Amino acid sequence: MKKGLFVFSIIVLVSVCVVPAYAKGSPDQIVITVGGVSLKITDQETLRKFDPWNGQFINWTSGQLSSPDDKGESYEVLFYMKWPGRRSDYDQGDLKMIYAVRYLAGRDGAPGYVYLPGKGEKFYSANTGTIWRGQDDGKWHRASAEWDAVMKRLITANDPRQDSTGNKLWYAALSALENCWLFGE
Numbered sequence: 001m002k003k004g005l006f007v008f009s010i011i012v013l014v015s016v017c018v019v020p021a022y023a024k025g026s027p028d029q030i031v032i033t034v035g036g037v038s039l040k041i042t043d044q045e046t047l048r049k050f051d052p053w054n055g056q057f058i059n060w061t062s063g064q065l066s067s068p069d070d071k072g073e074s075y076e077v078l079f080y081m082k083w084p085g086r087r088s089d090y091d092q093g094d095l096k097m098i099y100a101v102r103y104l105a106g107r108d109g110a111p112g113y114v115y116l117p118g119k120g121e122k123f124y125s126a127n128t129g130t131i132w133r134g135q136d137d138g139k140w141h142r143a144s145a146e147w148d149a150v151m152k153r154l155i156t157a158n159d160p161r162q163d164s165t166g167n168k169l170w171y172a173a174l175s176a177l178e179n180c181w182l183f184g185e
């Protein structure tokens with residue numbers, strides 16, 4: 001009886017440890033979305049640098065921040081991985097959504113920000129199913145310099161508003177009007 005209980009305990013222990021061990025690694029894809037437009041990161045070198053377990057997208061030394069004063073455009077960033085048995089409403093076939101953050105680009109060359117969803121917010125339960133960050137969830141943080149550079153490069157390279165001076169001026173005027181309308185100024 002004791003031998004059977006011991007074998008059963010070992011099987012349960014191994015089963016519990018296999019799923020977390022399997023899950024760790026680089027994401028297979030990162031999807032960045034703003035205004036219904038999505039950009040995908042599939043470059044393996046970039047993906048290796050930004051897995052959610054190591055959190056290299058955040059500058060952890062700067063600590064938590066209050067909500068940024070800079071209310072520019074924010075980007076939804078979803079991390080995907082092939083993870084059998086995992087399921088969320090945001091999966092893309094074999095790619096399972098494993099983590100999500102919000103990125104806010106800093107203006108005029110300033111560093112950007114990363115927001116980790118907090119309890120009760122969209123993506124919180126999916127995030128905590130991958131990694132729980134305790135006191136950091138529901139808080140803003142400075143983006144790491146490397147993540148900030150990758151995001152700004154992708155945003156600039158894929159933004160149709162960046163194609164001419166006329167378009168830049170038009171977009172700036174439109175943004176100013178939208179801000180006045182939104183904030184009643």
